[in-house]
Amino acid sequence: MSTAERAIAGLKEIVGDVGLVLGSDLAMRSCDPFRTVPPRGGVLVRPANTAQVSAVLRWCHAHGQRIVTHGGRTGVAAAAYADEDEVVLSLERLRRIEEIDPVGQLVVTEAGITLEGLQQAVEAQGLFYPIDLGAKGSATIGGTIATNAGGNRVVRWGMTRANVLGLEAVLADGTVVCAMNRLVKNNTGYDVKHDFIGSEGTLGVITRAVLKLVPAPNTQQVMLASLPSFAAVLQLLGAARRLHTLSAFEVMWQDYYALVARSGGYACPLTPEQPFYVLLETMGYQQGVDERLFGTFVEEAFNAGWIADAAEATSERQIAELWRVREGSEALMREMNPFVAFDVSVDIRRAEEFVNDVRRHLARRYPDFKSVSFGHLGDNNLHLGVHIGTRTLDEEHAIERCVYEVVRQYGGALTAEHGIGRLKRPFLPEHVSAGAMDVMRRKRSAFDPDRLLNREVLF
Amino acid sequence: MSTAERAIAGLKEIVGDVGLVLGSDLAMRSCDPFRTVPPRGGVLVRPANTAQVSAVLRWCHAHGQRIVTHGGRTGVAAAAYADEDEVVLSLERLRRIEEIDPVGQLVVTEAGITLEGLQQAVEAQGLFYPIDLGAKGSATIGGTIATNAGGNRVVRWGMTRANVLGLEAVLADGTVVCAMNRLVKNNTGYDVKHDFIGSEGTLGVITRAVLKLVPAPNTQQVMLASLPSFAAVLQLLGAARRLHTLSAFEVMWQDYYALVARSGGYACPLTPEQPFYVLLETMGYQQGVDERLFGTFVEEAFNAGWIADAAEATSERQIAELWRVREGSEALMREMNPFVAFDVSVDIRRAEEFVNDVRRHLARRYPDFKSVSFGHLGDNNLHLGVHIGTRTLDEEHAIERCVYEVVRQYGGALTAEHGIGRLKRPFLPEHVSAGAMDVMRRKRSAFDPDRLLNREVLF
Numbered sequence: 040m041s042t043a044e045r046a047i048a049g050l051k052e053i054v055g056d057v058g059l060v061l062g063s064d065l066a067m068r069s070c071d072p073f074r075t076v077p078p079r080g081g082v083l084v085r086p087a088n089t090a091q092v093s094a095v096l097r098w099c100h101a102h103g104q105r106i107v108t109h110g111g112r113t114g115v116a117a118a119a120y121a122d123e124d125e126v127v128l129s130l131e132r133l134r135r136i137e138e139i140d141p142v143g144q145l146v147v148t149e150a151g152i153t154l155e156g157l158q159q160a161v162e163a164q165g166l167f168y169p170i171d172l173g174a175k176g177s178a179t180i181g182g183t184i185a186t187n188a189g190g191n192r193v194v195r196w197g198m199t200r201a202n203v204l205g206l207e208a209v210l211a212d213g214t215v216v217c218a219m220n221r222l223v224k225n226n227t228g229y230d231v232k233h234d235f236i237g238s239e240g241t242l243g244v245i246t247r248a249v250l251k252l253v254p255a256p257n258t259q260q261v262m263l264a265s266l267p268s269f270a271a272v273l274q275l276l277g278a279a280r281r282l283h284t285l286s287a288f289e290v291m292w293q294d295y296y297a298l299v300a301r302s303g304g305y306a307c308p309l310t311p312e313q314p315f316y317v318l319l320e321t322m323g324y325q326q327g328v329d330e331r332l333f334g335t336f337v338e339e340a341f342n343a344g345w346i347a348d349a350a351e352a353t354s355e356r357q358i359a360e361l362w363r364v365r366e367g368s369e370a371l372m373r374e375m376n377p378f379v380a381f382d383v384s385v386d387i388r389r390a391e392e393f394v395n396d397v398r399r400h401l402a403r404r405y406p407d408f409k410s411v412s413f414g415h416l417g418d419n420n421l422h423l424g425v426h427i428g429t430r431t432l433d434e435e436h437a438i439e440r441c442v443y444e445v446v447r448q449y450g451g452a453l454t455a456e457h458g459i460g461r462l463k464r465p466f467l468p469e470h471v472s473a474g475a476m477d478v479m480r481r482k483r484s485a486f487d488p489d490r491l492l493n494r495e496v497l498f
Numbered sequence: 499m500s501t502a503e504r505a506i507a508g509l510k511e512i513v514g515d516v517g518l519v520l521g522s523d524l525a526m527r528s529c530d531p532f533r534t535v536p537p538r539g540g541v542l543v544r545p546a547n548t549a550q551v552s553a554v555l556r557w558c559h560a561h562g563q564r565i566v567t568h569g570g571r572t573g574v575a576a577a578a579y580a581d582e583d584e585v586v587l588s589l590e591r592l593r594r595i596e597e598i599d600p601v602g603q604l605v606v607t608e609a610g611i612t613l614e615g616l617q618q619a620v621e622a623q624g625l626f627y628p629i630d631l632g633a634k635g636s637a638t639i640g641g642t643i644a645t646n647a648g649g650n651r652v653v654r655w656g657m658t659r660a661n662v663l664g665l666e667a668v669l670a671d672g673t674v675v676c677a678m679n680r681l682v683k684n685n686t687g688y689d690v691k692h693d694f695i696g697s698e699g700t701l702g703v704i705t706r707a708v709l710k711l712v713p714a715p716n717t718q719q720v721m722l723a724s725l726p727s728f729a730a731v732l733q734l735l736g737a738a739r740r741l742h743t744l745s746a747f748e749v750m751w752q753d754y755y756a757l758v759a760r761s762g763g764y765a766c767p768l769t770p771e772q773p774f775y776v777l778l779e780t781m782g783y784q785q786g787v788d789e790r791l792f793g794t795f796v797e798e799a800f801n802a803g804w805i806a807d808a809a810e811a812t813s814e815r816q817i818a819e820l821w822r823v824r825e826g827s828e829a830l831m832r833e834m835n836p837f838v839a840f841d842v843s844v845d846i847r848r849a850e851e852f853v854n855d856v857r858r859h860l861a862r863r864y865p866d867f868k869s870v871s872f873g874h875l876g877d878n879n880l881h882l883g884v885h886i887g888t889r890t891l892d893e894e895h896a897i898e899r900c901v902y903e904v905v906r907q908y909g910g911a912l913t914a915e916h917g918i919g920r921l922k923r924p925f926l927p928e929h930v931s932a933g934a935m936d937v938m939r940r941k942r943s944a945f946d947p948d949r950l951l952n953r954e955v956l957f
Contacts, residue, residue: 216933224914283742474675
């Protein structure tokens with residue numbers, strides 16, 4: 040019996056036929072959001088509930104069977120790729136919302152529901168889950184927790200970690216860890232949920248969660264502004280932080296904004312002549328007051344000379360259009376195809392200098408490179424795209440080495456929100472301290488001594 | 499050579515005479531904020547820096563020497579108590595602020611500085627560290643991180659965990675774990691700082707930290723209101739959550755408010771005739787606007803019938819007086835001496851029912867008991883004080899068992915913010931799931947296999 044046959048026979052006992060995806064059905068699934076990369080092991084198991092997840096993991100543990108966990112497969116760090124000797128464990132059948140509590144301001148849910156599905160369910164009750172991503176239609180709650188997803192509104196509401204009250208996870212040996220805390224204040228022992236948040240599926244499989252909600256905002260302002268200097272960007276950020284309603288502060292370097300503006304298909308209200316562009320969003324609860332405060336803020340920013348020009352959205356459609364400029368991925372795909380993408384964090388004060396240094400390093404090696412820079416500056420997070428013509432993918436690793444070396448010199452983060460996965464694994468040990476690596480290894484050995492879960496991920 | 503003599507000789511090599519506190523100097527220190535409980539081992543070592551902390555722990559590890567870590571010794575769960583075979587490790591000489599970054603909005607500090615010392619240093623630069631506690635003059639930053647301290651402003655800014663960007667800790671074997679992250683978004687591997695936050699000194703000794711700051715608020719409103727019912731309290735809380743400026747929502751049951759009002763020495767502006775009293779505080783950045791919004795909020799609460807009567811503070815002095823009512827510990831000490839104190843969390847919707855149930859359970863056993871209830875309701879956190887006359891301390895454990903049984907039935911938390919320490923250790927396994935206990939044990943074994951650090955704490 041082959042490994043796959045053994046797994047199919049053993050797992051069918053637990054989950055039945057409906058709980059297995061095999062053959063051509065499986066071959067149509069991709070582990071990558073952009074390319075077709077089917078799981079190579081040929082077996083996907085999809086348990087119906089926590090008890091089945093536990094039984095599946097117990098069986099795998101008893102048979103030394105490696106597992107790769109699948110949420111919505113929208114991650115860009117290859118953490119969902121599965122090798123020939125790996126069985127895929129999908130949470131897709133655990134997608135029930137168990138309870139929405141408007142007083143405790145929380146939702147209790149299974150992990151396989153999509154982010155968008157959850158957002159819509161809580162919004163129907165006047166509540167709001169603030170984590171928001173482009174991939175929300177496919178990304179699952181479990182996946183966003185396992186990767187500590189970020190997105191555009193971290194400046195106000197924090198990363199996913201800050202929005203998880205409790206969770207349930209299953210360890211590699213099948214042990215169910217129920218930590219479904221619903222209380223804001225709870226110091227009853229170690230807060231074990233944090234072990235699983237951001238662990239990229241290496242310490243356990245997240246099956247359920249309790250998420251924190253806020254009242255649904257009913258005001259929103261979005262402005263696109265052009266700024267004459269990086270100093271002006273920092274001034275504007277400092278002032279914006281005193282707006283309680285600030286929900287996004289997105290910076291675009293001229294190279295990015297000009298590329299999107301030139302590319303066509305975008306409603307770009309400002310000419311691409313200034314060095315920086317900022318998309319600023321507020322969300323609040325005080326109709327009238329919020330608008331007035333925002334107006335005063337913009338006026339003061341103009342008077343102080345921080346803003347050269349600005350366009351405010353006055354309709355839902357315009358809001359969506361301005362956000363499309365910031366999320367201009369089609370333009371990038373078209374104008375810089377293919378490109379190497381970076382998701383790093385740096386000291387805000389040095390972000391301009393950092394980008395210039397990266398460009399200098401790239402220019403030395405690739406005189407005709409093209410790059411764009413943009414990101415969630417209030418959270419330190421910069422995204423860079425680098426293109427060097429048709430050789431781009433051949434040179435991918437060398438380009439990464441070049442950029443990450445500058446990141447390291449600046450004490451920056453190798454990954455701000457996308458995670459390490461398989462892709463950035465070679466770079467991890469250079470970007471954390473030896474002591475932190477030691478703790479990571481101790482934890483992984485304690486939770487999964489046989490390294491059965493997502494073995495090729497992280498380290 | 500006795501154990502103490504051996505430790506003194508070994509540790510003096512590392513820290514010198516100035517790094518040891520012995521004999522009568524040590525006997526004058528208490529491990530308890532309310533009573534005189536000197537460390538029983540007779541040796542306190544106070545290293546000057548991280549390298550010395552590491553060397554001390556390496557020495558202890560090599561000699562199987564148990565250690566109890568001391569911050570400001572303000573904890574009320576007896577986590578700082580030290581047995582005869584335990585050496586005390588104090589962080590009191592690590593109290594330097596290394597850097598304040600107004601753009602990154604963070605402070606880099608050694609762990610031994612007091613909370614108040616840190617607050618003052620950052621306020622001098624227009625910044626604000628939102629964690630605030632009665633014990634801030636003595637409590638240290640390291641201690642507040644190790645216990646994940648809460649306090650009054652959690653409803654706005656979260657527990658200590660939410661305000662720590664990075665930290666450095668030393669493991670029991672002397673391994674220095676540098677995780678001094680300064681970036682809001684950073685998913686570079688497991689976020690190991692969370693292992694140490696709230697671990698009550700059992701997983702490592704925190705030596706340095708990076709803390710998140712916010713711009714210092716320049717507006718503040720404080721109101722004391724009386725409310726006709728618990729339903730009204732919930733309505734008021736729901737509305738208050740839409741005030742961006744909300745910084746505290748403190749509820750007092752009539753038994754508490756009446757006791758403080760009767761006790762004398764307090765400026766209680768409202769008569770103690772309503773079932774509930776709420777202290778509501780806002781802090782903001784928009785002079786004029788914040789006051790107006792608060793005024794509208796209060797007016798609407800009156801019109802809706804949620805508030806029966808209210809008194810707004812109109813000066814710094816009145817603000818302090820209203821807060822003194824909420825923190826009326828002298829009154830409790832006087833009127834209910836001695837009392838058993840509780841720090842639990844429950845589902846907000848069931849808080850009234852919970853308190854009534856606790857009272858019913860107590861009345862069955864102690865017909866002439868007295869109790870008071872108050873707390874940070876927006877965070878689920880209730881504090882209860884129970885007094886049954888002169889037998890109170892003899893019955894302490896039985897009273898605890900009685901109350902914690904109700905907590906368990908309500909799915910509440912054994913401790914919201916004070917921690918487990920030695921005092922609540924017997925109750926821990928009944929209040930977390932078997933799987934969560936399993937994870938806690940795995941972690942402790944991975945970080946400190948010999949259980950040298952704070953051995954009697956937690957489990």
